Structures are given as structure tokens and as C-alpha cells.
Amino acid sequence: MSYPLIIQGGMGAAISNWNLANAVSRLGQLGVVSGTALDLTISRRLQMGDPDGDIRRALQHFPVSSIVKKIIDTYFIAGGKAEDTPFKNPSMFSVKPARALQELNIVGNFVEVFLAKEGHDGPVGINYLEKIQMPNLSAIYGAMLAGVDYILMGAGIPKEIPGIIDRLTHHGEVSIKINAIGATDALKMFFEPKQIIQQHLPELKRPKFLPIIASAILALTLYKKSTGKVDGFIIESPTAGGHNAPPRGAMKLNEEGEPIYGDKDIVDLEKIRKLGLPFWLAGSYGKPEKLTEALSLGAAGVQVGTAFAFCEESGLTPEFRLKVLKKVAEGTAAIRTDPLASPTGFPFKVVELEETNSEEDVYLKRKRICDLGFLREVYIKEDGAPGYRCPSEPVDTYVKKGGRLEDAAGRKCLCNSLMANAGYPQVQKDGSEEKPLLTAGDDLVNLGHFLEGGRTTYSAKDVIEYILKEQPDAAGKTASAQRATMRG
Numbered sequence: 001m002s003y004p005l006i007i008q009g010g011m012g013a014a015i016s017n018w019n020l021a022n023a024v025s026r027l028g029q030l031g032v033v034s035g036t037a038l039d040l041t042i043s044r045r046l047q048m049g050d051p052d053g054d055i056r057r058a059l060q061h062f063p064v065s066s067i068v069k070k071i072i073d074t075y076f077i078a079g080g081k082a083e084d085t086p087f088k089n090p091s092m093f094s095v096k097p098a099r100a101l102q103e104l105n106i107v108g109n110f111v112e113v114f115l116a117k118e119g120h121d122g123p124v125g126i127n128y129l130e131k132i133q134m135p136n137l138s139a140i141y142g143a144m145l146a147g148v149d150y151i152l153m154g155a156g157i158p159k160e161i162p163g164i165i166d167r168l169t170h171h172g173e174v175s176i177k178i179n180a181i182g183a184t185d186a187l188k189m190f191f192e193p194k195q196i197i198q199q200h201l202p203e204l205k206r207p208k209f210l211p212i213i214a215s216a217i218l219a220l221t222l223y224k225k226s227t228g229k230v231d232g233f234i235i236e237s238p239t240a241g242g243h244n245a246p247p248r249g250a251m252k253l254n255e256e257g258e259p260i261y262g263d264k265d266i267v268d269l270e271k272i273r274k275l276g277l278p279f280w281l282a283g284s285y286g287k288p289e290k291l292t293e294a295l296s297l298g299a300a301g302v303q304v305g306t307a308f309a310f311c312e313e314s315g316l317t318p319e320f321r322l323k324v325l326k327k328v329a330e331g332t333a334a335i336r337t338d339p340l341a342s343p344t345g346f347p348f349k350v351v352e353l354e355e356t357n358s359e360e361d362v363y364l365k366r367k368r369i370c371d372l373g374f375l376r377e378v379y380i381k382e383d384g385a386p387g388y389r390c391p392s393e394p395v396d397t398y399v400k401k402g403g404r405l406e407d408a409a410g411r412k413c414l415c416n417s418l419m420a421n422a423g424y425p426q427v428q429k430d431g432s433e434e435k436p437l438l439t440a441g442d443d444l445v446n447l448g449h450f451l452e453g454g455r456t457t458y459s460a461k462d463v464i465e466y467i468l469k470e471q472p473d474a475a476g477k478t479a480s481a482q483r484a485t486m487r488g
Helices: 018-026 038-047 054-059 065-075 099-117 136-145 161-168 193-197 216-225 269-274 288-296 318-330 360-364 395-400 414-421 442-454 460-467 479-487
Strands: 006-008 031-034 124-129 150-154 174-178 187-191 208-213 233-236 279-282 301-304 335-338 348-351 377-380 386-389
Touching (some): 006 018, 006 031, 006 460, 018 031, 018 099, 038 065, 038 099, 038 136, 038 414, 099 136, 099 193, 124 136, 136 187, 150 233, 161 174, 216 233, 269 279, 279 288, 288 460, 301 460, 318 442, 442 460
Parallel strands (some): 031 124, 124 150, 208 233, 233 279
Antiparallel strands (some): 377 386
16 A cells, blocks of 8 residues: 655644645645644634635535534624624533534534545545544544545544544444543543434545554554554654653753653654554654655655645745744744643743744733633542633632642643634734744754745745655656756
8 A cells, every 4th residue: 555755744723724735635645634623713714704715615515504504604704804803712612512512613624624635636634632632523523524534643642533433434422531630430521423413424434543652652552452443653753843742751851941852752663663554754854865764764754744834835824934934044043842831731842933922021911811722621620520721721710720830830822822823813802912822843944945045935845846856756766866867
């Protein structure tokens, strides 16, 4: 079986959007959309007027028109909302989410995958975070309704997901164990597709499942103990963007306050190879020589995020994309691994950039609020019912819910910041607009080769051609050798 040499990273929220994934898949590689907060994303795109009509075009293909009508009636604003008007937010996910929220989540995932697959026959994947558990059941179902080919999942141990995928092919009821602090008994969340769709649909195609891992131990655990088939692995190093796995053992920080990774964090590829499944290497692999290296180590290819995050087709706002690339061209781009920024407790890569929440004084001006709730943790209250709290919400509120004061220190609202990255910043009640907080891998500083000759931007095609330039084509010639022959 042939596999893509390049998997485009599934960067959220809405950075790896349908436009980027569509472009990558058309070029013969695996385009991936981010599955993070797609219920919120579709609601904001509709409130901004869906100016090109893409969302409404995709909605015409959703199998239940009554659900589509409700969503249009609730969120669509012809011509778009006024800039100083706040977005209407959907309700937040809980262990028992509102039916309207589940419908919106199914449709949001369906639309993103449908548009990514539109107009070509290449494969398309979707990326989820196991850490954001509560939206995942309905989200996966929505993506499968649109025929998604691959499901990728990181930030946790997603043992239950393969079995969930299997049952959803038959539209069967599924459940997942929720990680709840203080739970003595298993807290489960249920999702029954037939209660939402309420009409007969044919069996769905089963997408391949690729967990994103950072250790051979986790690979072995998922291979042996998952509830269904694991089809391969993406092995990510701590130089990748976004959330990183914490260092193994006690976390130690360097002089700059960044986590120190050591020999224990190097993945034993020999143990991975013995499993006999395809794997891709990720984290600073966006170079032709790194693809060659990965293939020599037995990998099927590489996953690349950072280079795609700053290309023309990505969902990152042009203003901040161009600001970052200007710094890259000048040699002043800088990234740090912040051990505190993310409410998840995972280290998080931050691009240092003026006028964003990477600057402490900018972030401290923001009034703490938790109005989106994707990174809330579930805990068990004194009465035995589930409660929800986030280390980046108002400190007093978090502590009253049983959270530790020290866990709130330095935490930032990634939910609102990441939506601002993609051009959907909320206008809060005090009139302030949420600021971005950009993330990228260590490879950011190496993107200058795309900007040679005074260029200020580049495309997904440029990225793919660059990474593949030393790989032989069907005739055995590399792309660079072909160009040399043509010049001769």
C-alpha cells in the first residue's frame, strides 16, 4: 500500500483550514484540517456573512436540511456582523451537551471535511486532541459523514477512539470515559447519532486512525490495548509547534525558563519498526534532507506543520503571517517553549511578536474570562456531580471550584487567542478585542529559503516542491536533477 510522503500538520484552531488541506491533497499529499472548535468556527464564519458562500454551499450537502436551517437561522448574518459587535457563542461542551450544540459540532466538522475534499480525489485527514474530550464523539461523526480518510489524534492516550470509529461506521451509540479529577467511579459521556440524524443513512467508510505520540511506550500501549485497529503513528519531537509532550520525569527548566528535554525523550524507533505499522516523523522535518533521513530510518514520510502554517493558503490572518515572515527574513524571529501558558499543563510553543499575547504586558491588560471552555477540566463536586473549571479563568473563580492557586499562575486563554489567530477575535463586553497568541515549531527560523529574492509570501505548493526536491520521480530522477537537465 502506498502512503503519503508528507502529512500536513493539523494546526488549530482553523489554521489548518479546508483551503489549506484542499491545496495539499490536490498536490498528492495528505491535507489535514484541524478539528478543534469547528462548532465555534462555523458559527463565526456564518456571523461574518460567509462572503464567498463556501459554508452555505457545503451545507447544501448535509443530509438533514432541518438541522442546517436551524443553524442558518441562528448564526447567519447577511453582509456580516459589525466589527464592534460581539460574536454569539454556542453553549460550552459538558458531559451532557445540548442537542443544538451537538448538531452544530457535527455540521461544523462535516463542512470542513467536505470543503477540503471538494474538487479532487486525494485523501483528507482531520486532527483532534484527546485532551479536548467532550466534543470528540460528535465531531468524529460529522467528519465521517463527509467521508474523511484519516483521523489523527494527539495530546493524550486515545485508546478508545479506534473502537468508537468502528461503531460510528454503523451510526451506533458510542461512549468515552471522561478524565475527571476526583472521580471514584468512571464518568462516561454518551453520543447516539440516530437521535440527532433520525433518518436511515448507509454505512460509513472507516477512516484510518493515526495517533500522534512522543514515546515508544505509548505506541506499544495503543497497539496492544486500543479498542480497535491503529493504522500507524505520527512520532512528534518537542521541536514541533503547538502543545508538546512534557519531558519524561520531573520537569526541569533552563535559564530561559523553558523545559529541558534529554535522552529519555528520544523515541526508540527500533521498537516502533517492530510493530510493522507505517509511521511518520514530525518536529523540524520540513526540509528535503530530513525527509531523506526519515525514510532511511524506516518512516513512511514526515509530518510538517510550521512551513504550512505560514503559507498563503493557511487560516492564519495575513497581517500576522506577514509580520512573522518579515522577522524570519530579517533573522529576528524567535520562539520559546512556555511551560505555563497552556491551561492543559502541556508545554506550549509561543512565537514572540509585538501586539500579541506573547508579550506579558499585553496579556495582563486582558480581563480573565472563560467564555469558550474548550480546555476546561472536569472535576467532581462535593455533591458528586461533574463541575468544570479552567486554570486561565478568573483566579478567584478557579480557586472556589477547588483549583490550586499555583496552577492558575501564568495561564493564558488559548481558546480566545487561537480564534483571534484565524481572524475571528471576540469583542468582549468591555469593548476590548481578543489578541492573538501565535505558535510555531522551531523550524520557523528556517523558512527564509521561501523568501529569497525579496519574496514576502509563499504557497503550499512551494512547501511540497521544496521538501520533495531530492526525492526521485517515477523515472528515478530527483526534482533538482530534472531542473538541471532542463537547464542543460
